[in-house]
Amino acid sequence: MALLIQNGRIITADADYTADLLVEGETITAIGEGLTAPEGTRIIDASGKYVFPGFIDPHVHVYLPFMGTFAKDTHTTASQAALIGGTTTYIEMLVPSQSEALREGWERWTGLAGGHSACDYTFHLGVTRWDDETEATLRELVAQGMKSFKVFLAYKGAFGIDDHALYQTLKLARELGVVVTAHCENAELVAELQRKLLAEGRTGPDWHEPSRPEGVEAEGTAHFAAFLEMTGAEGYVVHLSNLRALDAALEARERGVNIHIEVVIPHLLLDKTCAERPGVEGAKYVMSPPLRDRRNQAPLWDALARGDIDTVATDHCPFDVSQKAMGEGDFTRIPNGIPAIEDRVNLLYTYGVKRGELSLARFVDAASTRAAKLFGLYPRKGTIEVGSDADLVIYDPAYRGHLSAATSHMNNDYSAFEGWEIEGCPDVVTVRGEVAVEGGQFVGDPGRGQLLRR
Ligand code: URP
Ligand code: ZN
Ligand code: ZN
Ligand code: ZN
Numbered sequence: 369m370a371l372l373i374q375n376g377r378i379i380t381a382d383a384d385y386t387a388d389l390l391v392e393g394e395t396i397t398a399i400g401e402g403l404t405a406p407e408g409t410r411i412i413d414a415s416g417k418y419v420f421p422g423f424i425d426p427h428v429h430v431y432l433p434f435m436g437t438f439a440k441d442t443h444t445t446a447s448q449a450a451l452i453g454g455t456t457t458y459i460e461m462l463v464p465s466q467s468e469a470l471r472e473g474w475e476r477w478t479g480l481a482g483g484h485s486a487c488d489y490t491f492h493l494g495v496t497r498w499d500d501e502t503e504a505t506l507r508e509l510v511a512q513g514m515k516s517f518k519v520f521l522a523y524k525g526a527f528g529i530d531d532h533a534l535y536q537t538l539k540l541a542r543e544l545g546v547v548v549t550a551h552c553e554n555a556e557l558v559a560e561l562q563r564k565l566l567a568e569g570r571t572g573p574d575w576h577e578p579s580r581p582e583g584v585e586a587e588g589t590a591h592f593a594a595f596l597e598m599t600g601a602e603g604y605v606v607h608l609s610n611l612r613a614l615d616a617a618l619e620a621r622e623r624g625v626n627i628h629i630e631v632v633i634p635h636l637l638l639d640k641t642c643a644e645r646p647g648v649e650g651a652k653y654v655m656s657p658p659l660r661d662r663r664n665q666a667p668l669w670d671a672l673a674r675g676d677i678d679t680v681a682t683d684h685c686p687f688d689v690s691q692k693a694m695g696e697g698d699f700t701r702i703p704n705g706i707p708a709i710e711d712r713v714n715l716l717y718t719y720g721v722k723r724g725e726l727s728l729a730r731f732v733d734a735a736s737t738r739a740a741k742l743f744g745l746y747p748r749k750g751t752i753e754v755g756s757d758a759d760l761v762i763y764d765p766a767y768r769g770h771l772s773a774a775t776s777h778m779n780n781d782y783s784a785f786e787g788w789e790i791e792g793c794p795d796v797v798t799v800r801g802e803v804a805v806e807g808g809q810f811v812g813d814p815g816r817g818q819l820l821r822r
Pocket of ligand 3: 588591
């Protein structure tokens with residue numbers, strides 16, 4: 369059915385105006401004042417609301433075997449939660465174990481998403497080992513439309529790769545013109561510090577942050593940047609959490625290294641005192657890089673407002689309370705990750721735009737447009753133009769509410785933002801021209817999401 373969205377305030381990364389939008393089929397077919405629509409068109413009144421391009425979360429984990437367990441979401445739950453929160457596309461980290469071939473990982477990850485995701489999705493291809501087979505598979509998948517790789521400099525003995533594999537991955541990425549996303553923490557330093565702290569009897573979740581301090585991440589970031597510089601590849605630092613790491617990335621960019629920066633909602637809003645709560649209460653807040661000292665947040669917000677930090681993602685990675693309890697008595701066994709896929713947009717709007725940290729334009733840019741541009745989805749996604757996919761968020765700035773696990777659609781039993789106030793919420797969300805969310809409820813087709821080839 370065609371849609372005519374009337375009188376909304378349309379906000380993109382570079383425009384702000386009031387107009388009507390006509391959607392026919394999967395795309396936006398007209399933008400203007402006083403548009404008329406063919407018979408049978410559904411009319412949506414967006415007066416007093418914003419119309420944003422569908423938001424893009426460039427870093428999520430839905431299916432993830434990790435630290436002896438599995439992240440809790442399925443594409444059914446994660447995509448519906450994403451949509452209710454205004455995210456219409458996500459990029460999942462496809463991370464094979466080091467003992468399986470990338471091709472096997474590809475079959476498994478795409479098999480789990482296909483027919484189950486309600487929103488559109490694509491993947492960063494995880495390189496967890498380097499050999500001829502990996503290289504051949506990467507070449508094939510890039511030829512089929514994949515646009516980005518993922519490497520971990522952390523997680524020694526699990527996903528982490530050595531410098532030889534890093535160099536080869538970046539060399540190939542440079543040749544193929546794809547971006548390499550990287551988790552930047554020095555794995556050796558983390559392993560040494562974990563051993564030292566455990567030997568001293570420091571076992572609680574409050575020791576997670578001291579086991580991977582700011583300098584460990586700054587080293588990982590500088591290390592990645594040096595490898596980008598030597599190979600000429602384009603890189604993207606995921607979940608950068610602190611000022612020293614930011615300085616390392618910006619200093620590299622200053623000397624010409626092609627490096628982009630992502631921050632994630634937990635680092636912008638939560639701090640390390642959350643993980644200092646005893647036992648499983650603290651474990652709920654264990655992720656890597658860790659939640660930091662609060663003094664890091666202002667510089668991150670400033671860099672985000674300036675556009676020096678490119679994107680805001682979630683690093684959505686849900687483990688429930690019983691999984692978090694696996695690390696009772698040994699913080700190195702707490703599954704790392706915090707769920708947030710549903711809450712990113714509302715939190716960024718409330719604590720970014722409403723608090724005066726971000727302009728509306730920069731909010732849209734950081735949560736949608738920049739990711740679309742970096743990862744080959746623009747202008748199909750990430751903007752509102754004639755010909756773009758009709759992924760739209762009609763956003764109600766008059767909404768007032770609170771976040772809670774009890775009302776969340778993510779498949780988890782706690783919220784890291786329990787009780788947090790939000791001052792805005794998506795009212796209607798469309799994916800390629802079909803209404804997927806209305807009045808805060810999912811009303812779409814659960815398996816309609818497409819794998820985006822770029
Ligand atoms: O703690 C985190 N971030 N868990 C997910 C895996 C990763 O490193 O992104
Ligand atoms: Zn990571
Ligand atoms: Zn180094
Ligand atoms: Zn992640």
